[in-house]
Amino acid sequence: MRNIPVIEVQVNASKELCNFMRNIPVIDVQVNASKDKNEIILSPTTIFEPRTSAGRRDGSSGNSVSPTLHSVPAPEKKLTLFALRLAILEKAATGVGALGFIWATVVLLGGFAITLDKTDFWFITIILLIEGARIFSRSHELEWQHQSTSSIAHAGISSFRKLRSSSRALVESVKDMLSPIFYLLQLLSAIACVVLSLMKLIKHNYGEVAKGGTDSRNQKTALIIFYALALAEALVFLTEKVYWQWKVVICKLLEGVNQECNLGALGMISTQRFFYDSYARCINGSIFDGLGMDMVTFAMDLICSNSPDEQLIGARILHRFSFTKMFSDDTLQKIGTTLPVIERLVEILNWEDPQEEEIRLSAAKIVSKLAGKKQNSLRVTGIPGAMESISSLLQTNRSPSSTADEIGEKKIFDHEAYGYWTFNNLGLLILKELARDHDNCGKIGKTRGLLSKIIDFTHADETILKDSTVATLQVLTVERSLKVIKMLASTAGTTGKILRREISGRVFTVSNIRDILRYGEKRPKLQKRGIGILTSLAQDDDATDRIGGTGGVLKELLKIFFQEGVPKDQKDVRIVAGEALAKLAFGSKSNCHRILKLNVVERLIEALEIPLLHVNAGRILRNLCTYSGPESFNQLKGVTAAAPTVLKAILSGEGKLQEVMVGLAAHAFKFMTAGESTAVFESAGFKETKLACALVEILRSYRYPDIKVPRMRRFAIELAIWMMRDKLKNVQIFRDLGMEEELEGVLDTTSELESFNIFSGSIGLRRHSTTIHSLVETALMLLKDRFDQPIGH
Structure with missing residues (x-):
């Protein structure tokens, strides 16, 4: 936290002359791609298992309070302390000067005007005129210093903003010329006062006082007091100017503070303006008024003003402080708790005038940092019209079509003189940060035209996808847009259902992702995010058929899944491709037929031997066997060749692999007759008794449903039912192993967790057609009577 401690005022400024600078290394902040480059993408959980609240995007794990930081002294306190000392000297000089002026006018000119010596009269007159002129020039100096920083700021953006008029330029140039002249006159007048006062104080030639005269008996004392006051005032003023020159010119205090604040070259304007404001407060009010100032509050006041130049200075300061590690947390906290600043x-963000590009860019970057904190993101989206303002950063639209049977052509703005792609990236970055919160996802989906804009940015040209050496803003835009869509599509609850329906309903969503899968071999990060979107969208039945019906999607997913020679750091793309295929095949007869037409059953069986692919290969084969229907019997007959591999995984595997293989066996073994199953077990070197023991042991090990393998008990019971229906002797084997007792234990511990095959967070989707309770009753009946019972899925 940046803090401004209470400052003990020391009148003797010499003690502080050399204790003023401590250089802090300049931190170079790269905004456009830093977050995404450092982003760690993990996929420890899938839609096939539920997630607890600790794993939610908007849980406390992602927005926990950062550790307490060591107190960091605010660099600008050196300026406020410097302004305090100058104000002390200035007010002291002004006070002594005012006392001398009163003394001269009331006592000398009022009481001894006739008896004053001619030289004293003219000395007093000259000193009063000089002091009057100097006080006048000093009274306007502070105002001109303020105006000079405004004019400098104005000139600092002159590369894209011209001076408003030639008359203003003339006035500014005149002021710039007069400022050093007045400064020189102030010094000369002070020196003149010192010389004149010393001449009189040293020579003591105050004229002769007539004997017996009572009107002039105190004249000499009055003159000594006046010249002493004039000398003291001039010396204090010169001391102030010497101190100023030492700190500003020789010690370069302003440059040092500017460097410590990491404000850059243009930051000198901000630093000067901050100092002059602090000095003005000390002069115009109490000398301690300027001590309460800090750079962040000062910048927030400026950005809320009506002056474009002041707004620019404020935006520059807030931008720099928000992206400087040492000041970022405190700056964002202050901005986040000041609603008028957030509103401004x-x-x-809506300002699209090219002349206001820099301030808009700074504001967008600040908002992107604010959105990274949960409480701040809620404050941002709570402002009326905030989502529309963020949407205005995304410069893309489609021209209106004259007929209802065609779609307008997409147009993405691009111009060398204006950073449209930069604003596109920042807009997507803000949306990505906001989408971490569930409520914000709903607001994004409800904002008119915003989803369409985001989806338009997921399109990438073939040339860009095939050339991995091209690192353009467009590639970053595609990456961020995919990330935003993935986060929206993964939203749980009713909001998630609506968003998935809206996203899949956009006609370019799936086709844009298909192009990334087809041509993005050299960009696996984009492929992985695109596949993740398909997996999330497939939670909706209509979207599942829509994805499978889009030409080439299933083919490209299978190509990626079976792709060999992939670097180790890119193998997770094959994993998510398999997960997407399993999800698209689940419950969709049409998609199962589309996959079977690609003749991939043998390759899927081979994939069961590959550790990277065996889990998802087993899921795909199980779904094909379960949902393809009787008309695909001949195509799936070859699945029985995987029996040895499946049995080995059941008996020796554990966890997710064992669950998947038990589920595959329960449906793949249905394609074998009793004789064929006996031959398969013998050729594999396994006895059916051993498999039965493994199934009973599974039920004993999982007394209660496990969120990591929620379908383990269901699949084990389904396989046991198949074994008892396959051979009568298996019924006796299960009776001897105590299967009946284990099944009764399952009846007492069933849970809704076991009723679903897919989960969105902790919400179950796609309920099984047959409850586990019904499966247990079927197995118990077989153990008693061996009546045939239908097996659900």
Whole structure:
């Protein structure tokens, strides 16, 4: 936290002359791609298992309070302390000067005007005129210093903003010329006062006082007091100017503070303006008024002003402090708790005038940092019109079509003189940060035209996808848009259902992802995010058929799944491709037929031997066997060749692999007759008794449903039912192993967790057609009577 401690005022400024600078290394902040480059993408859980609250995107794990940081002294306190000392000297000089002026006018000119010596009269007159002129020039100096920083700021953006008029330029140039002249006159007048006062104080030639005269008996004392006051005032003023020159010119205090604040070259304007404001407060009010100032509050005041130049200075300061590690947390906290500042930043996002590009860019970057904190993101989206303002950063639209049977052509703005792609990236970055919160996802989906804009940015040209050496803003835009869509499509609850329906309903969503799968071999990160979107969308039945019906999607997913020679750091793309295929095949007869037409059953059986692919290969084969229907019997007959591999995994595997293989066996073994199953067990070197023991042991090990393998008990019971129906002797084997007792234990511990095959967070989707309770009753009846009972899925 940046803090401004209470400052003990020391009148003797010499003690602080050399204790003023401590260089802090300049931190170079790269905004456009830093977050995404450092982003760690993990997939420890899938849609096939539920997630607890600790794993939610908007849980406390992602928005926990950062550790307490060591107190970091605010660099600008050196300026406020410097302004305090100058104010002390200035007010001291002004006070002594005022006392001398009163003394001269009331006592000398009022009481001894006739008896004053001619030289004293003219000395007093000259000193008063000089002091009057100097006080006048000093009274306007502070105002001109403020105006000079405004004019400098104005000139600092002159590369894209011209001076508003030639008359203003003339006035500014005149002021710039007069400022050093007045400064020189102030010094000369002070020196003149010192010389004149010393001449009189040293020579003591105050004229002769007539004997017996009572009107002039105190004249000499009055003159000594006046010249002493004039000398003291001039010396204090010169001391102030010497101190100023030492700290500013020789010690370069302003440059040092500017460097410590990491404000950059243009930051000198901000640093000067901050100092002059602090100095003005000390002069115009109490000398301690400027001590309460800090750079962040100062910048927030400026950005809320109506002056474009002041707004620019404020935006520059807040941008720099928000992205400097040492000051970032405190800066964002102050901005986040000041609603008018957030409203102004959001308002600036709508400013599309090219002359206001820099301030809009700074505001967008600040909002992107604010959105990274949960409480701040909620405050941002709580502002009316905030989502529309963020949407305005995404410069893309489709021209209106004259007929209802065609779609307008997409147009993405691009111009060398204006950073449209930069604003596109920042807009997507803000949306990505906001989408971490469930409520914000709903607001994004409800904002008119925003989803369409995001989806339009998921399109990438073939040339860009095939050339991995091209690192353009467009590639980053595609990456971030895919990330935003993935987060929206993964939203749980009713909001998630609506968002998935809206996303899949956009006609370009799936086709854009298909192009990434087809041509993005050299960009696996994009492929992985695109596949993740398909997996999330497939939670909706209509979207599942829509994805499978889009030409080439299933083919490209299988190509990626079976692809060999992939670097180790890119193998997770094959994993997510398999997960997507399993999800698309689940419950969709049409998609199962589309996959079977590609003749991949043998390759899927081979994939069961590959550790990277065996889990998802087993899921795909199980879904094909379960949902393809009787008309695909001949195509799936060859699945029985995988029996030895499946049995080995059941008996020796554990966890997810064992669950998947038990589920595959329960449905793949149905394609074998009793004789064929006996031959398979003998050729594999396994006895059916051993498999039965493994199934009973599974039920004993999983007394209660496990969130990591929620279908383990269901699949084990389904396989046991098949074994008892396959051979009568298996019924006796299970009786001897105590299967009946284990099944009764399952009846007492069933849970809704076992009723679903897919989960969205902790919400179950796609309920099984047959409850586990019904499966247990079927198995118990077989153990008693061996009546045939239908097996559900």
